[in-house]
Amino acid sequence: MLFMLGLLPLASLVWRALTVQLGANPEQTLIWTTGLWALRFLLLTLAITPLRKLTGWAELARLRRMFGLFAFTYALLHFTCYLWLVNGFSVDAVLKDVVKHPFVLAGMTALVLMLPLAATSTNGMIKRLGAVRWQALHRLVYAVAIIAVFHYWWGKLAKNNTVDPKIYATMLGVLLAYRVAKVWQTRRRNVGPRRAAARI
Template sequence: MVPRDWIGGVLKPLVFVVSLVPFAWIVWRAFANDLGTNPIETLNRYTGDWTLRFLLITLAVTPLRRISGWHWLIRLRRMLGLFAFFYACVHFLTYALLDQYFNLPEILKDIAKRPYITVGFASLLLLIPLALTSTNAMVRRLGGRRWQRLHRLVYLISVGGVVHFLWLVKSDIREPALYALILAGLLGYRLWWELRGATRAAGGQA
């Protein structure tokens, strides 16, 4: 049992600071002129990686909580999800501002033309309602069930993130395949949990 004060007063601020480290690190490297020969590509890829990592970390909270019995983990989930959104926004901005010079017609053309950009953009759009409804007030307004149903979009968003990565790599698919495997494990666990619950409920009714 972990005291509530310890979670709010120590753990949450700690996770917040740790989640900002990848961002601080890339900003530091940018100022130190240490982004390699193609700085825009480095920035774009780095922020894309962290978007996907935060999505998967957020999805891992519930399985971890169930397996370990550490129920306090749930209190970190909203922040981790919001960090996924934060990194997705930075990722999109590196693309839109640095790569496309915020040329809106060109960006729209690119979204329509290149399937991996289409999928990435759709995932970003789907993240917006989740970020907007992440507050306690919005959970109350929507009601637990509707809120939960809406937030199941995170599965689709994560699949979109992995497909986006798989479609953009040209030859070596090892890295996106690893993310796909982790995602399959996380989604598979949830499916198993739901089926187990349904079987038990049916058994109880019989």
């Protein structure tokens, strides 16, 4: 059911394209909508662990991989639309755009960092890498989220509109603050026994 819901934004875009309902600038609609859903699924992925801890609903952990793959899929569609509709699959045009608009470089960086995360999302890759190395690699998702928010913010700045980016930046800030707090609490718990052992 949730998998089908994840495909709804894409299905909506396809339907609107086929029925010529993408507005006055269909290329921009496709690019912005796919990018926005990539960011939304990325934040949903980061929200799974806090929600699981707060609600005690262990089943939520199963959704993290699916949301992460949806984030990657929409990010890939976002880049493909940009590469095709804006630059006509011209690498030279993309490179010029990277120099002219830093937010393009930010978006491409986020997508490149998502590649190893998507490639290692299977159970087989978790076993090959080992749990510790796999978890260390997948902490890249925090860097991806930060870069993605900046990419979206800078892109909106070019259109003189920062209302939506502020909302997503706030959501990311809350999720990162939760992560930092949990890491600090874990280290504090571990330091206590070490100090006690050192006194013996």
